[in-house]
Amino acid sequence: MSRFSRSSPPAGPARPQPLAEVLGRTDAFAALRAGVEQISALERDLAQLLPDYLATSVEPGFIKDGALTLFAAHSALAARLRHLEPRLVAELQQRGWNVRTLAVKVRPKTEARAPRPKEARMTPIGAAALRTLSETLPPSPLTAALARMAARHGAGQSAGDGKKNK
Template sequence: MIETFRTRPAATLRKRRKPQTHADPAQYTATLACLGRDGKGASLLGTARRLLDLERQVCDALPAPLGPSCRVLRFEDGQLTLGVPAAAHSAKLRQLAPRLVAALEKQGWQVNGIAVRVQATLTRLEETELSRPAPRAPARQATELGTQALAELKKRLPPPTR
C-alpha cells in the first residue's frame, strides 16, 4: 500500500538557515563519541546509522535519477516512509514499489508497505548540492624541463607596456 502526502515547505514555516558543515574531523569524531556514552545518545546514533544504511540501499535499488533524490524519513513496524522532492518522483516510486520492496527484502529488511511524502525542501537541498563548485584538482609541480621552457619563453616575449 502506497500513500502520498503533500507537506508544506519548511521554508515557509521558519527562516532559512545555512547548512552547517563540520570542517574539523576531530570535532565530528568527538561528537559521535559523546553521543555513544549514554543510553539515549547511543540509541539515537544506532537509529541514525540504521536509517542511513536503509537510505543507501533504497538509493541503490532505484534507477539513477530517482534513487539519489529519495530520503528515508521513517521506518517503523515494517512501514517505510520516503520523502521525495516532487509529485513526479512520487508517481514513479509508486510504479517501482514492488521492485523496491523485493530488493529491500533481499537485503534483510522487513518492509510491509511504502508511504511517500512530497517535500519541496528536498528540491532545495538537491539544488544547493548541485550548485557547489567542483573540487579542484591537486596542484602539480612543474618539471625541470617545463621550468626551463617557461624561462626561455619569458626571454623571447617583449616587455609589458603600461
C-alpha cells in the same frame, strides 16, 4: 557576582572527540546513534536499488510497523516510486529490511541559495573602448547594448573626453 569567576583558570580548548565516542556515552545518544546508522544504511541500499534520477531525489524516513516512509522531491517522482513499490519492497526484504509497504510523501527540496548578483567590474579603459566601439558601429541593438554597458561601467564620456579642459 558573575557566574564566570575571573579567578578560575581558563578551561583551555576542548579536545576533539570522535562522534562515535560522544554518541555512546548515554542511552539517549546510543538510541540516536542507532537511528542514524539505520538511516545511513537504508540510504546506501536505496542508492543501489533505485535508478540514479530517483536515488538523488529520494530521502528515506523512518520504518514504522513495516511501512517505510520515503520522501520524494516532487509529485512525479513520488508517482514513479509508487509504481516501483512491489519490486523495491521485495529487494529491501532480500537485504534484510523489515519492510512490507511504502508510504511515499512529497517533500520539495529547498533551493541552495539565490544566485549572487554579478560583480564583474570593467576598467575605465575597457569601458571607454566599449563606448568608442558603440560610436563607430551602425545603429543596431548591439550598438545600444554596448553603449549601455559602457555607461554602466563608468564610461559616460567618450574615449577622447577623459580629461576636462581648463
